[in-house]
Amino acid sequence: MSLFQITLTIAMAVLSLCLLLTAIRFAIGPTLPDRITAFDLIVANVIGIIAIYTEFTGNEDFIDVAIILSVFGFLGSVTFAYYIMKINV
Amino acid sequence: MKTFYLHSAIAFVSAYLITHQDPPPLPYNAFSTAFVFLVIFWILWSTSWFYNKPYFRKMPKALFFAVFFIKELLVANIKIAYDILTPRYYMRPTVIALPLSVKTDLEITLLACMITLTPGTLSIDVSENRKILYVHALYVKNNDVELLKQYIKNGFERRLLELTT
Amino acid sequence: MxxxxxxxxxxxxxxxxxxxxxxxxxxxxxxxxxxxxxxxxxxxxxxxxxxxxxxxxxxxxxxxxxxxxxxxxxxxxxxxxxxxxxxxxxxxxxxxxxxxxxxxKTNLKEFEEYQEKLHLDKIKNHDRYREEQKTEKKPSGAGDNV
Incomplete structure (x- = not known):
C-alpha cells in the first residue's frame, strides 16, 4: 500500500466522520433552517466522497455524478427554504 | 464584458483544436492546455488596445481583484478555524446596516455573494427599496461598526464599481 | 526515470x-x-x-x-x-x-427597526387576509405579495 492510498483512506474516513457529525446536527437541529443547512453540508460532503472514490478506482465517469449532485443539491436546499418561507408568512 | 466572453470563447476553441491534433504538438495534459489557453487569451487581450480601450484597462484590475478576493478567503477562513478549535469564543456578532451605492441587480447580487463568501460576514437581507443591505458580521474590532463598513465599501464595493461601470 | x-x-x-x-x-x-x-x-x-x-x-x-x-x-x-x-x-x-x-451576545442595534417593520407587515398581511376571507369567502391572493 503506497503513501498515496493511505492518504486517500484517511481522507475517506475523515469525510465519513463529517457525514456522521452532520447527521447529528440534522437530527437535533432546533429549527427547520438548521436542518436545511445540515442538508447543504451533507451534499458537499458527498461530493467530496465521490471525488475521492474517483481517485481510488481511477474510473473517470464518476465525475459526472458529482456535477449532477452539485446542481441538485443547490436546487433542493433553495426549494426547501422557499417552501418554509411561504408557509409561515 | 462582451469582449471578454468573445475572447474566452475564441481561446477555448483554439486551445481545444491545438491539443486535439493528430500528431500532438504538445504533451496531452491539463497544464499544457491551460498554458495554451492563457497565451492565446493574452495575445487577444493585448490586441484589444486598438479597438476597446476600457476593456484593456479593466483586465489587470479584475485580476488584482481576484487575487485580493482569494487572499481574503484564505486568511479569514483560517481565523474562523482558530475560533472553532479553541474552546473560548472570540467573536462579537453584530448585524450592521450597509448603505448601498451600487444600483443594478447584477451588482447587488455580486456584492452580496462576495460578502457571503468572505468569512466572518454573511449577507442576511435586502430592504424593500434596495438601499440597505443587512450584514451579519462575526468579528468587529473594538466594537467599531463604522470601520467595518468603510472596509467593505472601500475593499469590495469600490472595486466592483470600477469594474462594472 | x-x-x-x-x-x-x-x-x-x-x-x-x-x-x-x-x-x-x-x-x-x-x-x-x-x-x-x-x-x-x-x-x-x-x-x-x-x-x-x-x-x-x-x-x-x-x-x-x-x-x-x-x-x-x-x-x-x-x-x-x-x-x-x-x-x-x-x-x-x-x-x-x-x-x-x-x-x-449579538449586537442588534441597527437591525431592530427592520425586524419591527417585518413584524408589522406580517400582522397587516394577516388582517387583510382575514378581511378578504370575510368579504369574498374565498382566500386568495394574500400570500402572494410577500
Whole structure:
C-alpha cells in the first residue's frame, strides 16, 4: 500500500466522520433552517466522497455524478427554504 | 464584458483544436492546455488596445481583484478555524446596516455573494427599496461598526464599481 | 526515470490538496456542531465547505492531469462558488422572516427597526387576509405579495 492510498483512506474516513457529525446536527437541529443547512453540508460532503472514490478506482465517469449532485443539491436546499418561507408568512 | 466572453470563447476553441491534433504538438495534459489557453487569451487581450480601450484597462484590475478576493478567503477562513478549535469564543456578532451605492441587480447580487463568501460576514437581507443591505458580521474590532463598513465599501464595493461601470 | 518523478510529484501535490480540503471540511463540520446560533453556524460552514470541496476537486484534477477532466472539475468549482452564497442568502433570509432567534451576545442595534417593520407587515398581511376571507369567502391572493 503506497503513501498515496493511505492518504486517500484517511481522507475517506475523515469525510465519513463529517457525514456522521452532520447527521447529528440534522437530527437535533432546533429549527427547520438548521436542518436545511445540515442538508447543504451533507451534499458537499458527498461530493467530496465521490471525488475521492474517483481517485481510488481511477474510473473517470464518476465525475459526472458529482456535477449532477452539485446542481441538485443547490436546487433542493433553495426549494426547501422557499417552501418554509411561504408557509409561515 | 462582451469582449471578454468573445475572447474566452475564441481561446477555448483554439486551445481545444491545438491539443486535439493528430500528431500532438504538445504533451496531452491539463497544464499544457491551460498554458495554451492563457497565451492565446493574452495575445487577444493585448490586441484589444486598438479597438476597446476600457476593456484593456479593466483586465489587470479584475485580476488584482481576484487575487485580493482569494487572499481574503484564505486568511479569514483560517481565523474562523482558530475560533472553532479553541474552546473560548472570540467573536462579537453584530448585524450592521450597509448603505448601498451600487444600483443594478447584477451588482447587488455580486456584492452580496462576495460578502457571503468572505468569512466572518454573511449577507442576511435586502430592504424593500434596495438601499440597505443587512450584514451579519462575526468579528468587529473594538466594537467599531463604522470601520467595518468603510472596509467593505472601500475593499469590495469600490472595486466592483470600477469594474462594472 | 523522469516519467516516474513526474508521477510522484503529481501524487504528492494531489495528496496535499486533498488533505487541506478534508481538514477544512472537518473544521466546518465541528463548527456546525459547536456554534451557538443559526447565523453563526451558517457563516461558518458556507465558506469552509465550499473551500474544502474546491480543494478536494482541484486535487482530483491535478491527479488525473487530462484537459477534459480538468474542465469538468473547473465547471463544478465555478458552480459551487456561485451557488453556495446564493443558497446561504436564501436560507438566512428564511430564518430572518421566521424570527429565528439570535445569540444573546449579538449586537442588534441597527437591525431592530427592520425586524419591527417585518413584524408589522406580517400582522397587516394577516388582517387583510382575514378581511378578504370575510368579504369574498374565498382566500386568495394574500400570500402572494410577500
Amino acid at each position: 523522469g516519467v516516474i518523478e513526474v508521477e510522484q510529484i503529481k501524487e504528492v501535490v494531489s495528496c496535499v490538496f486533498i488533505l487541506a480540503g478534508v481538514i477544512f471540511m472537518l473544521i466546518s463540520t465541528i463548527g456546525l456542531l459547536r456554534f451557538p446560533d443559526f447565523y453563526i453556524r451558517m457563516s461558518a460552514i458556507t465558506k469552509g465547505a465550499s473551500l474544502g470541496v474546491g480543494l478536494i476537486l482541484l486535487g482530483l484534477g491535478i491527479y488525473f492531469n487530462q484537459p477534459d477532466i480538468m474542465l469538468k472539475v473547473l465547471a463544478i468549482i465555478t458552480f459551487i462558488f456561485i451557488t453556495a452564497p446564493v443558497a446561504a442568502h436564501v436560507i438566512s433570509r428564511t430564518a430572518v422572516r421566521n424570527h429565528s432567534p439570535f445569540w444573546n
